[in-house]
Amino acid sequence: MDMTRSSQFIALVSKTLATLILTCVMSSCSLFDVQIENPSVPLTDNQMTMRTVTRGFLPTYFEGIESVSDNIIDSAPEKSQRVATLYWKIYTENTAVSAALRTDPEAALVDFALLTAQQKHLFQTPVAEKHFGAYTADIAVAMTHLNGEFEDIAKAVMNPDTYQKMQGFIQAQIANQDGHNFFEKRGDVIRAWYAWNGVALDKISGNPGSLPQTMADLTDQINWGSQQAGKTLEWKLQALSEKSSLDDSKIAHLLESLERTSEQVARLTDLTPDDVSKLSEAMVVQLQPLVDGLEQQIVLFQGAIGQERQALTAAINDQRIALGYMVDEQRNLAVADLKTLAEELVAQVIPQMRSMIVIVLIALLVFILVLFAVPFYLGFLIGRYRTQAANSAVSKNG
16 A cells, blocks of 8 residues: 555656746746847838838939940040049948838938938039030939839838828938038938937937848948959049040140151161261251251150150159059048957947857756756655655554
8 A cells, every 4th residue: 555655656747846846847948049140120021121222222323323324425525424423422332222221221211211312312403514514314214214213113012101201201311411512421311310200319219120130231232342342442533534734635635746756766777877968968958947857846745745744753652642542541431340340240240149058057056956957856855755755664563
């Protein structure tokens, strides 16, 4: 009878402890999963859609801008128009990349929509004709098309109330913008957008999303930044070449003068020594004025050659110095961007690693307790029960 009760008690205790252990293990695993997969609030599906369509519009925007600008550069007769078009292309594409790569998907979409609307408005003003002349209409048509296409995208992914707020914000920004700002950076657009919505700066959520979303965002920033840096350097060099004072007409005049000089030297070398002697005697007697005039022309020609050589040397030195400055500037910008991206990556990963370490330690502690403390406690209960049973049997026999 005592052995049967002992067996039943041991089975009951074992079931209870097994249930407790299973519950603890499942709870620790569940907690571990939550901490690993959700260290921060992931971006919603709608936010990810906004980010995707905004950055996905960049190639379309670049194609429209580069198509119209390349046509102007190839056909514009005025140097000032070609230079203005190059600087405008650099400005608008770099601004588009900065807008699309904002961390907040809604802010990125609003910033991009504002850029297209501002560009559309600027090229419908008389001021644009001072920079681009008759080609202003071509740019206006391209910007109107790009603005309408992106507005359709924004309307499709934003809820109606937010879309109407964005339209009001864009109109207010256009009404206050500088009508001459074709090539300069804009002000703090996003701060103005939050103020327009009545959101204080200290209440702004800087949630970058989950770890995979953050890593994808950083990858996009690196890829687009590196691609745009190369194009910007190329266009700045092209603009510098356009602004150079040594134009095609001066180079052609210099080459023509050198060719005439070489032809004269070739004709003189074909004469025999006697011919040269007779010619020189005749020139001394009869053609001395012509010789004097030729000497004067040679002196003038040498002076012109010296001036052109100096101008060419100065232009080459200026371009070399400007190229060095631009390369240093682009390298510094690239280093600064990579440093910022690395700091953001560290700021995102370190807190998550800390959470993971804490969870692993907790799970390890629970495992140790289950592995050592529970069997010890179970043995203690069984031993105490057997001692009590033995004492009870001795009492009965006594």
